[in-house]
Each structure stands twice: as structure tokens, then as C-alpha cells.
Amino acid sequence: MNVEYKRVDLRSIDLTDTTFVISYGFSLSILRESIERVGVLNPPLVKRSIHGRYRVVCGYKRLMVCREMGTEELTCALLDYNTDEREAFLIGLYDNLSHRNLNPIERSIAASKLQDYYPDRVIVEDFLSLLGLNPHLSVLQRVLPLSHLYGEMKDAIVEGRLDEGAALRLLNLSERDRQLVFRLVYDLRLSKNKQIEVIDSLRDITRRDDCSVSGILDSTGMKRILKDKDLNIPQKARRVRRFIRKLRYPAIVRAEEGFLEMTRTLNLGDGIRLAPPPSFEGDRYSIYFQFVTIDELERKLKQIDSIKDNKGLRKAVEG
């Protein structure tokens, strides 16, 4: 790599040209503190473009801080003008990979830009592992669309408030529905699995019933939950999930409710719980209870014994 060190007027560096830049979702505060205290220790690497201005190869954040600080001139390493674009991009990529882990959006940006220079096979075989990803085509295909999300969604991924898998599912929705569902799972602070559950369910309902997410979210029942000021966020989240589940799986929810209703008639008392087979698949019912004394054990066993002739239970178990 041929470089020449030179004082460069910062106005001649085009920070809007991000051809070689993969950084996303960063904070400049610590870097700014460092530069204010000890200056720029490693000169940024730039390359002159055909328009005469410089493009950033390495040191994008350093240059942003310097611009914020009003620095007018800075020593930069100038990459040989004849270095081709692919080589310049790789220099920037390897520089980043050498000292930090990329976040999911940066990995997506890197993979997208690698597509400008390499076929998928080379990206999978030579680069995905470097990016911290499994070297499979399916992984590349999964990671690529993330960089095309809206800024707010990308930020939520970087912050860890929107799961990558959930974000990819959002991409299967129309733009309007995507925004609405993102806002819902974000505001309800759902965990990863619950984000996926809600997004999948909403999408399935829209496909099954040929309706829109906005139609579901604007329904009276949903609005009532979302506008209920007496509910805190976890309570709202539980009710919203239940509401959506009931729409997605009406027969299953009816069966669950019916079973619950039947168990109430058993008068099992506190500390004894009867559970149906998971999803009512299979034929194994379970009873859970705890005891402290032998007396309590005897009492609970007697209570359990008393339910075997209950008509509701027999109907549920034997059909």
C-alpha cells in the first residue's frame, strides 16, 4: 500500500461520500474526549476521487469529530490515486475488523458493499467468517436486507431493542405495516421471541384474512388495550399478545379457555395445577403440586383422587 502523509484541508474531504465506510450506530463522545486530550494519534487514510475531493478510507469517525471541533487542517495518509476501489474498500474493512466487532447493521453494510466487488460465493467463503458470521449463503441472504431498513429500525437493532430476526420478518410486511408493527413491538419492549411471535402472527393473520395490520391495530379491542392508562407496559404487552393470539389461533385459544374453565370446576385448590398436553397434541396430561408435610401430601393426593370421576375431566381426557 503506497501512502503519502500530507496536511489536508478538511473542507476538501467529502464526508458524505461513504463508498468505503461501513460504520453505523456509533457515538463520538469518547473519541471526541480523546482527540481533545491527545489529538489525532493515527492519521485518517483518504483517497482522492476523480472529482478532486478526498474520500474517506479509514478514520471516518476521527474526521467527523475534527469537523465538529472546527479543525481546519489535519495530517492525513493519502492513498495512491491508482489504488483501485476494491482494494481501498478492503483496506477500510480490514482496518475496522482489526480493532472492533461490527454491529449487525455494519455487517450488513459490509456484505452489501462486498457485493459490488465479489460474487456471493467469494463473500460467503472468504468474508463471512471475518464478519463473525457462519459461512453459508443463507446467512448472507439473511444479513443483506438489514442495511435497507429505516434509520429508526437500524438504530433499534444496534441498541439491542429490535431483534435481527424480527427485523427481517418486518421486511416481509408492506411499508406502512412495517412501521406500525415496529412501533408496537418497540414500545411494548418485547423480548426477542415475543417480537417474532407478534410479527409472525400479525403477518399470518393479514395473509389468511386478506387484511392489513393497521386494520388489526385500529380495531376497538386493540385500541382499548393500547390506550388503557391503568396498564403498565408489561401488562399491556401481555394483553396485546393475548389479543393477537386469539385472532391467529381462535380454536386453540377457545380450547385453552375451555380447559381452564373445566379445571375451575375441579376445585383443586391452591398449589395443585392440572395441565393439558402441550398444544393439546399427544395424550399426556400433567398434575403439578408441592407439599411440605406428609399431612399436606395426603390431603392433596385425596383432592387429586377426587377429580377422576369429574365428567368435564373425563370428557377432556377421553373425548
Added chain:
Amino acid sequence: MDQYVPDRLIIHNTVKGSPLTHNVLNNLSGIPVEYTDDPEIAIDPIKWTRDPLRVGKRVLLLTENRGRFLKPCPGTKEYICCGYQILNFATNCNMECSYCILQTYLNNPVMVVYANIEDMFSELEDRLSKDRGSVWRIGTGEFTDSLTLDHLLGFTDLVVPYFAKKKNAILELKTKTDNISNLFNLEHNGNTVVAWSLNAEEIAGREELLAPSIDERIAAAFKCQEMGYSLAFHFDPLIYYAGWEEGYRRTLNKLFSRIDPSNISWISMGCLRFPPELKPVIEKRFPKNRILYEEFVPGLDGKQRYFQPIRIEMYSRMLEWMRGYDPGLRVYLCMESRHVWKKVFKDDRVGSSADLAARLERKDEYKGKSYQT
């Protein structure tokens, strides 16, 4: 139905002398043929295309099976399995059924034929001679369609007469095609059952792309009936949709208007089920499908299945309708629980996989040709 013609033929050098290779070369002309020592290298570029499954179907690879040809059907112990044996002579299928499990099951997107059939026959001979006591039910239609390549391979010319001589084995050729011309004039001795996968016409038209219509399948079955073959039918997957009752009844009407129930060896039913990883594949490859959004639950085998009451309802109605044509029809469920069996058949005679296998192997229950031991 248009017969399958690949765009490209790849021949593994190890099977250059196989009779199947010879047949394919005789039956195909004007398509590029490549010989290779390493099929993996030859087909690798397909894996990097945008839709490898679609592109792969256009390539026919003749190679060797280095493992066993005969394997038990990969049923799971959590559900009752019929104990079928699969004769794995080929993998993949040129048709495009949206629900097809092969989309995620196979690790190779091309149409593969294991052409070292001398090894296949030698293995069959070995296995069948060691266990003469039971009836082997052997099928070729699990990882491929049994007949879709037959006009190229002439596989049935070899395998049907072979089974005709076997006293303890039944061959089932399972298909959606009407590619039956090779079956004419073959000596089958009642030991080959030709089976069709059937569905409601709406489902066949919408979800079984490139497959012959239900009418065409039944017409082919009728011709096989005339040739003295025993028949079987598989309503698998049964798909729940608005109007399913009418749709499936119509297919049954069509079936029994042309097929004599006494020629039917068995009919199976299985509701749609799929591993979770298949759902995104179906959504991507068949965005207009509407089969994934009913009420599914995780089954005991990890596959998504309709909520049990839906399955019981579908099986029960189907059974009732079929028994209306002939109460003696031998109907079984593919991969269902004892509970579902009991609810559908209103008895507890099939409580395990062994019960089902024994029932399917009982010769006195066969309505058509008896299988002499």
C-alpha cells in the same frame, strides 16, 4: 402432462455402464451431456443461483448410491408409522408442489438418479432372502415421484418384473403423474401396487404446480386398473381450506366413478405437516400460497400440524365418505397418534406402528390380488 426433459445431463463416470444410463442416453437427444469424476463440483454452481431449487430441477444427475438403497421410512416414534421401506433409487422431483418437504430435506438441488442398480438388486436380494417370513412393503416414491422419470429411465421395466417373482414383497410406485406407458405389458404378478397422490382439485390446481390434474391422475389409475394392477391412493397432504369438504368429496366422487374399490389395496390419509424451516421457503418460492396460515401447533415430532380437532374432523369425514363407497376399504393414517386413530376409527385396533404394519401386511384383507407366500 408434458414429460420431463432436463436441460442438462451429468453422468458420474462410475455409472457410465449402467443400464439406466444407457436408457437415458437413448431416450434423450439434443441436450448437453457432461461426464464427471466429481458430481459435487459439477453441480456446485447451481447452489449459488437465485433459486437453486428451480434451477436444480432442470439438471439430471446420474450417479451412484454408496450407501443402502433400502431404508425404513423416516417416521418418528411419537406417531404410528406403517413400517414402510423406501427403495431410494432417486431423489428430487420436477414438479413444484408448494408444500413439498423435499425443498428443505435434500442437500442437493438437482434431480438425482442412483444408477448403480446392480448394487440395488443385490441388496434387495440379500435383504428379502434373509426375512422370508414377513411381507415387505417397499416404495420408491418417498424422495422422488416413482414414475416421473420413467420415460427416460425405464426403471419400471427392471423393477416390476423383479418384484413379480418375489413372494414376500410388494412394490408400491407412488406418483402424481400419468407417466405409465412403461407399465403396459409388464409381468407384475400382482406384486406391484400403483399409487396416486390425490387432493381436492382446488389444491391440486393452486398448490401442485406442474403436476397433472386430478382427472388425469384418475384416468391413469383407470388404465392401470385395466392392466390388472392393484391400486392405492394417498390423500396426503389433506389441506384445510374454506370449502374443503366439497373439494375432497368431488375428488372421491371422481375416483370411485372410475375405480373399482375391490382393486384398491389401501388408501392413506395425512394432514398437511411441515418442519418449521419449510415455512419461509414456501413463502419465498410460492408467495401466493394460502396453506400456511391455518391453526398449526408443534407436533410431538417437531413438525407443524393442524390443531388436533381439525385433523380428526378431516379424517373422520373423509373416512365416512370413503366407507360410503365401500365399507371394506383399507384406510390408514400416515403418522398420526393413537388418540387420533381411536377418535377417527372409533376403535382401538391400531394402537402402535406394529399393529398398523401387521394390518397392512395381512393378505386376507387385500381386496384385490392376493399376495401369495
